[in-house]
Amino acid sequence: MSRIDRLREKMNQEELDGFLITSPFNLRYFTNFTGTTGLALVTKEQAFFVTDFRYTQQAAKQAQGYEIVKNSGNIFAAVAELVQKQGVNTLAFEEDYISFSEYRLLKELITESTLLPISGLLEDLREVKDEKEIESIQQACYIADQGFDHVLKMIQPGMTEIEVANQLDFYMRSLGASGVSFETIVASGKRAAMPHGVASSKTIEQGDIITLDFGCYYEGYVSDMTRTFAIGEPGEKMKEIYQIVLDAQLKVIEAAKPGMSGIELDAIARDHIASFGYEDSFGHSTGHGIGLDIHEGPNVSSRADKKFVPGNVITDEPGIYLPDAGGVRIEDDLLITSGGNEVLTHSPKELIIL
Numbered sequence: 001m002s003r004i005d006r007l008r009e010k011m012n013q014e015e016l017d018g019f020l021i022t023s024p025f026n027l028r029y030f031t032n033f034t035g036t037t038g039l040a041l042v043t044k045e046q047a048f049f050v051t052d053f054r055y056t057q058q059a060a061k062q063a064q065g066y067e068i069v070k071n072s073g074n075i076f077a078a079v080a081e082l083v084q085k086q087g088v089n090t091l092a093f094e095e096d097y098i099s100f101s102e103y104r105l106l107k108e109l110i111t112e113s114t115l116l117p118i119s120g121l122l123e124d125l126r127e128v129k130d131e132k133e134i135e136s137i138q139q140a141c142y143i144a145d146q147g148f149d150h151v152l153k154m155i156q157p158g159m160t161e162i163e164v165a166n167q168l169d170f171y172m173r174s175l176g177a178s179g180v181s182f183e184t185i186v187a188s189g190k191r192a193a194m195p196h197g198v199a200s201s202k203t204i205e206q207g208d209i210i211t212l213d214f215g216c217y218y219e220g221y222v223s224d225m226t227r228t229f230a231i232g233e234p235g236e237k238m239k240e241i242y243q244i245v246l247d248a249q250l251k252v253i254e255a256a257k258p259g260m261s262g263i264e265l266d267a268i269a270r271d272h273i274a275s276f277g278y279e280d281s282f283g284h285s286t287g288h289g290i291g292l293d294i295h296e297g298p299n300v301s302s303r304a305d306k307k308f309v310p311g312n313v314i315t316d317e318p319g320i321y322l323p324d325a326g327g328v329r330i331e332d333d334l335l336i337t338s339g340g341n342e343v344l345t346h347s348p349k350e351l352i353i354l
């Protein structure tokens, strides 16, 4: 079934006869539009893509199956006109992707239909990836693997974290990535105790443990990988927690399969870490879905009761963080398959000491 047909099926179930799509990722998913200005209105029978003159040509090319509507005034005025013409009774909109002023304007302009705020419905439809999406994620993962290998070859004491991040980012772009999935995290020494320590001007020193969390965009899809390694002997404590995190991470790979919930999978990593007394040092969820967005469903956390199905792509990223000492996180991307899962990132995970 096409994406728009799946959306219409959902709209039928929810008794919605119009859906206004405004978030960039959902626009890309449902219309293929990659520009920055525009929105889509999907009704039971028709689909419109509204944009201004800068993007009409691009939209006509990308948004196949959508009637292109050019707005010269306010885009929401054009939407209101369409909504009225199409006789939409209940118009759903993305409550997380409409500003308060836009909502106020919509309400002013649309008087004869009910506006219904919706959250998560479109995102749910993105959770099962098709073959083409999986290929893009696989390529994004391949580039990340090459990037990590590059870092191992070029990183030296005396370089700053920012220098390492910049070289890594550029290397991934040189392999075809269109950008990074998020600001590259290079957290060295004591900074490795910060789960999201983006690269700073700190100099990398002998004996530092280094957490590298990064990924890239390829054809609109992300990869997300973390490796922790050391430059010189990192000390017994770091080696101890490294092994605990690695075993927790491997247990998740061992277990992940369709029918299992995010809560169950999260517990596998969490229980392992807790059995060594480090439960308070693992304060984030075990993983999350990836796709067009770096964080999307399904989640792997103590609150995620949804069960995995083939085609989900999730991360597996337990960690232990010890303030004033350092930290360890190891992350792979996993494709849920009918038989279990396939690991998409392949960089080595035994503790590397350079």
Ligand SMILES: [Mn+2]
Residues within 6 Å of the ligand: 224, 225, 315, 317, 331
């Ligand atoms: Mn992640």
